[in-house]
Amino acid sequence: MDLNFTDTEAQFRAECREWLQANVPTGLPSGDTHEGFALHLEWERTLFDARYAVVSWPEQYGGRGATAMEWLIFEEEYYRAGGPQRVTQNGIFLLAPTVFDFGTDAQKDHILPRMARGDDLWAQGWSEPGAGSDLAGIQSKAVRDETAGGWRLSGQKTWTTRGAFCTHLFGLFRSDPTAERHRGLTYFLVPLDADGVTVRGFGRLDGDEGFAEVFLDDVFVADDAVLGGVDQGWSVAMATAGVERGLTLRSPGRFLAAADRLVDLYRSVGDAADDRLRDDVVKAVIDAEAYRWQTFLTVTRMLEGESTGSESSMTKIFWSEMDVRIHATALGLLGPDAELDGPWMKGYQFALSGPIYAGTNEIQRNVIAERVLGLPRK
């Protein structure tokens, strides 16, 4: 055990900190609005130009080949500097790991650099009106078009985050109509400007147009739009949904920064006499530290070749419920001002999505019980 950062790590941290503190934009509007999105995209390009967009990727795709520990350090510094949520995150954190594992060389060469530069903006197309927590209930279809050498996609995707601002969509489609549930699905990559695609943005809880419905009506895509094998979509999607998702989608840096902001708020408005809120602030600090060190423990295990797996369900529950508690504590500190449409109230509403998306926490608790503890499914 050595919990000191190596000289290399410490130097990497110092570099990141210096650059981020000099460059992180302040006061950006929400990236889930049309105006805000454009400004966020500028920031993404600035990150890319400084090779901070995708630090853990190989250099050939725009990264620095940073280690997992370095990536965690970058994330800590990114949020510490007040960096905004990444509008490119669904591509970088959900699609890219899958491309690395299952993409052809041609796919990697085409998709990854464009994603890193923000040329292509990827939206996820998992959910459908009838398939939320139950992803295997997907109805959207892919029909083989031998003549044209590709596939014709039809159906409806929904709850597509920032779908109205993105250029591409990745998602599962039912390519074998005779197969049931999670069989017979294929993972497709779809340009949103293709003929037959209609995107309708709609508002989420906080009123921002952060969601979209995507309607696909006989949309043609060529064979190279398939990621991984035909009819292998479920295993392709799931292979990178575990550890990677838990780790990369919500790095500890975000919650360390949120806990820091909460401490600042406590100092500025906290009534020293109210020990209940004081205790809640301390709990938030401890929880964020616990999440940080659990991540270091997990990453060490990964780096040493241990498999982790279903533990990502614990991670998802922990960060999402911690995030709600941090924001609820802040609203308590604000007292009557909590009702105002300020950053903590906005953040609270955003936090409330955490226990719902990427598999509800109810589903995640089932996964922990069944796969980590070994309880019977039925």
Add this chain to the structure above:
Amino acid sequence: MDLNFTDTEAQFRAECREWLQANVPTGLPSGDTHEGFALHLEWERTLFDARYAVVSWPEQYGGRGATAMEWLIFEEEYYRAGGPQRVTQNGIFLLAPTVFDFGTDAQKDHILPRMARGDDLWAQGWSEPGAGSDLAGIQSKAVRDETAGGWRLSGQKTWTTRGAFCTHLFGLFRSDPTAERHRGLTYFLVPLDADGVTVRGFGRLDGDEGFAEVFLDDVFVADDAVLGGVDQGWSVAMATAGVERGLTLRSPGRFLAAADRLVDLYRSVGDAADDRLRDDVVKAVIDAEAYRWQTFLTVTRMLEGESTGSESSMTKIFWSEMDVRIHATALGLLGPDAELDGPWMKGYQFALSGPIYAGTNEIQRNVIAERVLGLPRK
């Protein structure tokens, strides 16, 4: 609406208070030990002699014909005076309402006065090793003996509260071996000194011998041991298990008194600086008041002929979880002394049984969802 007590009610309260304050014994050992049980029985007989054992029963059976409101008042005064848990409660509160509803006149005349005087001490025989939350899984059998004019009972009951100290048992037995689940059960009344009965006491969480296993090996009982109809046991048992159970088993007086003791503890050991515990004490006071007024609301509805029903599941969850919180708060106030085997730690262990017995709170939440809110069973 009139939330003032009537003159009659106020006078009844004054009478109860005066008598109880003069007569309630202090420092009784636990009623769940052999020595303690005998002392508690003396107290029960004192209550009976003063006609306070069963105030709501008709006078002919040893009561005063008190109204439900008066009964609540008696309970408030009983616990306020520091009266101990009633060792007769399972007979008085679980069996007696069923006898009133389903018993023959002969059964009422024989069973009720003896129960009120503490001559017969009734233990409940619901649970079996294989039938806890799932009462319909009862395996104990009742076989008709036409020749002898009665029934032969065999099987095993367990978790029988104070079974080692009681004289009689009431419970369900499978009288129709071809019927499944909750059909074909009969409600029997069994003397524990009958041939073929073996009672083995065993310890509960706090070490007191509060439980017993009751083994029945071909135990003969006559026809008048059946309460309600043959094969009608489930509906007989359930008819009085709802409102009555919620209301009579755990009257608000008990929790008002517990909240008062918690306030006293706060005043004696509470560190005025610890607002979290202070807030928890206030919550306990408010919860106990809420339980009291919800009960007055419910009793008013009952008295005016409205049916209540499955709401008793809410009552059971509320009081049992409130009781745990009250005791946990007290342990917090005690700090390092909490670990000592004192009254609050004893009470905490007792409180922990609340969410388990009389139908686990998980089952009760299902009942609320299905019967109060109308959600689908499957």
Add this chain to the structure above:
Amino acid sequence: MRFAFTEDQLAFRDAVRDLLANECPPAVVRAAWEGAGRAPGAWSALAEMGVLGAMAPESAGGLGLSVLDLVLLAEEAGYAALPEPFVEHAMVAVPVLPDPAAAAAGEVTATAAIGAPFVPFGADADLVLLDDDDAVVCTARGGFTARPIDGVDASRRLATVTFDEAEIVGDAGALAAAFDRGALGTAAQLIGVTRRMLDLTVDYVKDREQFGVPIGSFQAVKHHLADARIALEFARPLVYRAAWSLATGDPDAAVHVSMGKSLASDAAELTSTKTLQAHGAMGYSFEYDLHLFMKRAWAWAGSWGDAPWHRARVGRAVL
């Protein structure tokens, strides 16, 4: 001891319930978010029915009723998430105004805020009641400046209000009583909006299927909603009891109000979290109605004293 409302009180409640079901469906609440705000149809119908002036004496065109008569009506206003200053007008202002006739008739709309940094419908009302120097003051349109400020529930139309002219309409005692009426009425509205979130969610989870069954058949969803139902069940009696205590001048009425408001706030916040979670992504959509009620619940839970504030007040009395 009889803890039940009279037939008259229940009939009045039913009439208001029907009125609001017709005049204030979710579309009206949604319109108040987006357009000019408020629900003029419902408001004038309530005036006509006598609800807005119910607490004014008959001599001023009122019905001479008490908070005990109004509490069930506030609950219905909560159920509808009525985008009007119902409690502030009918329960806070009308009983303290020296001449409540115009307010009773609904010719002028009053709002109020005591010990709070902003006023609901502050820019829309004709009269604003505020606390100033331990007294209730009333400032009329023309005598005050209202600056709109964005709240999480846009249909509350918050504003900060500063006045040039105001009339003292109540002393310190009247101020305390007005605050307690506001807290009580808001607690009743919270009971109503909690019921609404629960009703909406029960309907949704019976209908919505995942894994081939209604999601309401999953034990986790059942338990979320059972918890909300329990919180509602035990908050409601304390709100009704507080209404009785205020109406009859019980010396502990303020403590009773605080008990009711704290449980009602907690029940509403718990229910908003549980019902949102039970909905999954659907509840997170702006186009779906749940958020209208949820944001109102958040706003009311924090108004007229949040749950910790009221518990602290109870603590000062009982500890």
Add this chain to the structure above:
Amino acid sequence: MRFAFTEDQLAFRDAVRDLLANECPPAVVRAAWEGAGRAPGAWSALAEMGVLGAMAPESAGGLGLSVLDLVLLAEEAGYAALPEPFVEHAMVAVPVLPDPAAAAAGEVTATAAIGAPFVPFGADADLVLLDDDDAVVCTARGGFTARPIDGVDASRRLATVTFDEAEIVGDAGALAAAFDRGALGTAAQLIGVTRRMLDLTVDYVKDREQFGVPIGSFQAVKHHLADARIALEFARPLVYRAAWSLATGDPDAAVHVSMGKSLASDAAELTSTKTLQAHGAMGYSFEYDLHLFMKRAWAWAGSWGDAPWHRARVGRAVL
């Protein structure tokens, strides 16, 4: 940054695990409740293996190890609910005794209490370390009076200790360090006993059937145990990290200990409630083993500072 134990540390842990599985099954814990108390077989085997003196220098017959080497062993002592003053002897006393040779060899048993009203195994130990006037003092058998006092966990054998003679063995700094070692070791024991409650319960709910299926297939039971598992998952890293900080003399080590102890106490208390509930009536029986671990969890959760105490200490450092 490498957050993992060495092969040697894990091998030592495995050896202690095997030893305790053999020498301290639940029957031994139960016997300690009833009879003379303690687990002499396990205790002498631990002495023989060098565990009790591990933190003594080699010159005193020890292994010269640090709390970082001991933390996993304390976790195993917790898993076994070893009825001995493991942490007090091996982690609190041995490192501070001027001549630890006899304690290192297990010839004498030491116990300790700092800032606490009673001492575990106070009447059984040969040496008792206490805080007195901001120093660590050591009193030896014959020099102190121990009065047994009933705790909820009888196998902890609590006693109040008053002494006639005692030797100062550490200054204020040593006192603070000794307290932190006690809190850290107890946090590690809590991690262990939490794992034990969970293991026991997982086995039970897979096996026990109601309504024709294992109760572990009900979503409510699954979620109870998932919550406990999550609490364990996130408490453990902070305990290990605190061990590193203490072992390496990090200036914030005391804060790190408090973070670990608070989460470990909370995880143990949550797990005791959740596992008892998942068992139903079975867990409530004295004859079943769960309560042995549950009561130990309660006792340790409150010892060496309970969770609110440690959070308050963190608060003084970070707020």
